[in-house]
Amino acid sequence: MQILGIIFGSVIVAMAFNLFLIPHEILSSGLSGISMIFGILTPINTGIVNFLLNLPLLILGYLKLGRKFIIHTILSVTVISIGLYTVPVITMAHDIILSSIFGGVVAGIGIGIIFRCQGSSGGLDVIGMLIARKKDFPIGTMLTMMNAAIILISGLLFNWDTALYTMVSIFVTGKVVDAVYTHHEKLTLMIVTQKGEEMREHLLGNIYRGVTVFDGMGGFTNEKRKILMTVISRYELGVVKTLISEIDSSAFVNITETVEVMGLFHKPRV
Template identity: 70%
Template sequence: MRMFGIIIGSLIVVAGFNLFLIPHEVLSSGMSGISMILGMVTPLNTGLANFLLNFPLLIIGYKMLGKKFVLNSIFSVLIISVGLYLVPVHEIAKDTILSSIFGGALTGLGVGIVFRCSGSTGGFDIIGMIVARKRDFPIGVLLSGMNAVVIVISGFLFNWDSALNTLVSIYVTGKVVDTIYTDHAKLTLMIITNKGEEMRQHLLSNLYRGLTIMDGVGGYSNDKRNILVTVISRYELNEVKNLIAEVDTNAFVNITETIEVMGLFHRPSPQ
């Protein structure tokens, strides 16, 4: 079911690109926008450019991020790249503003679905997650800065009307993604389980976050339980939920929004 969701989400992204954005020289956010630029100004196909730009990032991400997340992201990038290569660029709407809004909304819908299936569409998301984990830098600020570069390039290569339409597209995409997925930057998970040690090992093996473990007693059953507490980024939520279910389908998990984090957010490297 997760793979089906990634396929559907990726194909929706392809439709947004080739049917609404690219015909009007409007770019998407992130590495996809750079792929569009290469497809417009060089003989290189947009789909092939998207794959070539994302491939090295995904290899790096495989080593530094959760394996399942990156494998799902690789699958999404492949679907998008092949789709952009095979689906012809065709203008659905004549109005550029409408195409920017609707193309951005379709792209956001597709990206949001892929996020909910524990993956990403690659590109700047991978870069942002790697930098944020190493430096604890706000990922939203980082992604906004990288997307600003795409807008400026669009203005110089094409015209500033295209750049402003690209800004509209990126803004709509972000809003739709937040609506479908979650707009919280960081989340706190409290996991109550009878399989504390197994859960600890499983999460630490697949998640680049630390854990705090406490002992607890069930109020009704009086049975001993473990309470695991961790803070994650929004991109990791579905992956972590799946990891928890793999160990204990009966685990009680409380997920809350985290306003601010002080101290080391990522797991310290072994000495």
């Protein structure tokens, strides 16, 4: 089901670009926006540029990030690139304001579906994950700066009206993604398992959050167990649930919403 969801979401993203944004020279965010610039200014197809720009990041991400996340991301980037290459560029709406809004909405729905299926559309998502593994860097600030650069390039190459329409599209896309899949919310997980050491190593090897381990004992059985506590973003919940079941499918897991996190939220640097 996750594979089908990623394919479906990626096709939606490609359609948003070719039917709403590209016909009016409205750009997307991140590497997709850079790909669209190349596609507009050169004879090179946007899909080919998108794939080539993402390829080195995907290789690096495969080596540094979780295998399943990167495989899903590679699938998404491939499907989006094929979609950009095969879906004809047609002006669905002649009003540029409507195109920027609806293009942002459709793209946001597609990206949100991809996130829900434990993948990403590549580009800045992979960069953010890589940086977060090395240092406590504010990913949101970095993404905002990168997108601001895309808007500035749009204004310099085309015109400032187009740049502002691009800003509208990026803003709408972000809001829709949050509505489809709210990854900014934090969750606290309490995992009770008899395979504590295996679970600890598996989680630390595949997510970039810290894990605290407590000793516990079953109230009815008096059997010793390990209790692992970690705080993650809602964005990571699907991945973490899969990781837990891979080690101990019978583990007891309590998931609660977290109001606020103080201190180092990312995995400590070694």
